Amino acid sequence: MLATLVGFLGDFDRAEEAAQEAFALAAQRWPDHGTPDNPGAWLTTTARNRAIDRIRRDRTLAEKIQLLPATEVVMDEYEETVFKDERLELIFTCCHPALALEGQVALTLRALGGLQTADIARAFLVSEETMKRRLTRAKAKIKATGIPFAVPAERLLPDRLDAVLAVIYLIYNEGYSGRIDLGAEAISLGRLLVELMPDQPEAHGLLALMMIHHARRQARYAGDDIVLLEDQDRSLWGQDQIDQGRAVLDRAIALGGRGAYVVQAAIASLQTREQIDWPQVAELYRRLAELTGSLVVELNGAVAVAQAGDPVAALEAVDRLDLDGYLYFHSTRGELLRRLGRDADARTAYLRALDLATSTPERRFLTRRLEEL
Known part of the structure; x- marks a missing residue:
């Protein structure tokens, strides 16, 4: 409406x-x-x-x-x-690259998610007045610059669709970090995008990725403690949602999907199997790194290499990455060094990670690791 x-x-x-x-x-x-x-x-x-x-x-x-x-x-x-269905036009208007990213996210949640301004403000840990200003600036920019209420021309669609997918995934990641349930909002937006663009494999890939991840949300924390994948209680996983996510992934692959979101969804699907094929996960991370050029993806790939049985090669790969200011770079180094019996070096890595940690679950996890050394 x-x-x-x-x-x-x-x-x-x-x-x-x-x-x-x-x-x-x-x-x-x-x-x-x-x-x-x-x-x-x-x-x-x-x-x-x-x-x-x-x-x-x-x-x-x-x-x-x-x-x-x-x-x-x-x-x-x-x-x-x-009335023709104009929700697709609204999606592309809200996620127009001329708008600041924070404005794109806020406007998408307000106009398409139906969230109130106060709810969006709480989700992003800002005041309601700050969020009102973001929304006002975004709306004013649309009016002042004449941003069209339309689906982009076919030649522009791939780049613009990437922006839409990125906004939805950013919303999901905010929800996944434990604030109000933006994860469910992002999945609803993903379903809407798949409904409106049924032939776009990356839209299916993103939806599958979010659904499979979201199915494990209840098992990721025990109180204020982070629970690693191998230690999670699988009875807390939403198996129906995992199955639905895999079906969406199958559709993405059938459409010829080989993009970043499809590969990430394939990794997430493999990680919910009873027996995880870590060499295959590592290969998919290698492919994802080629697609994205992301050092963080390479870091995750190194973890998969370690899980596949080669922590030495994994540590060598990690040490080649320039991610000194990234918390999980240091916590990953700590884990690999601990596995290799290099406790003093592991302690140094964990302490550096602890300096960078901001959330209570992260700090509790790292403190517990230090105590175990």
């Missing part, structure tokens, strides 16, 4: 105001007169007409009114099929 109104009015704030008025009117009328046969169409039509009336009353917008259709609609007879 909001996507339709934004597309019609070209203004996020007016669209939200009109939607609120329509819902308020429905709450007043429907208990006495009954729910319309097509409530979605009733709400959208009512909101559209209310917005037109509001603009007509605003004399400063008199010239713009001439461009708006004046046809009145009998609400209960309006066919919902007249």
Whole structure:
């Protein structure tokens, strides 16, 4: 409904105001007169007409009114099929590269996730006023620069789709870190994107990746303690969601998907098997590193090499990486050195990681490792 109104009015704030008025009117009328046969169409039509009336009353917008259709609609007879699905246009508008990344994320959660500003602020640990300013800046930038409410041209679609996927994955990772359940919001957005772009393998790959990871969320912590993959209680995993994620991954592969999100989903799927094929996981990480050029991916690949039985080669690979300011670089070095019996060097690595740790679970895990040496 909001996507339709934004597309019609070209203004996020007016669209939200009109939607609120329509819902308020429905709450007043429907208990006495009954729910319309097509409530979605009733709400959208009512909101559209209310917005037109509001603009007509605003004399400063008199010239713009001439461009708006004046046809009145009998609400209960309006066919919902007249409204095309404009959610895809809204996704690409919210994730336009001209907007700051923080604005893209906030606007996506507000317009497509339906979260209130206060909820988004809590999720990202900022004040509600700060989040209001982010949303206001993003909306103003859309209006001032004329960012189109449209799906990009085919030649631009791959790059723009990557931006959309990155925003959704960023939202998921914020949820995965233990704040309010943004993980579920990101999965909902992923499902929406797959529904709207069913032939895009990377959209399927991202959805599969998030679903498989999210299925293990209950087992990742025991109180304030991090639980490593090999120590997790598999009875806490959501096996149904893992199976659904694998089915989505199969669809991505059938579509010819070989991109970064598909490879990451394949890794996540392998890591939920009863017997993990670590050499295959290491090979997939090698392929992912080629796709992304990411040193963090290379670090994760080294962990897989160690799990496959070669901690010496893994440590050599880690020591070639320039990641001194990265917490997990030092904690990974500590783990590998501990396995190799180099306790003094492991202690130094764990202490450096502890200096970089910010969350209570991370600090507890590293402190426990130091105590075990």
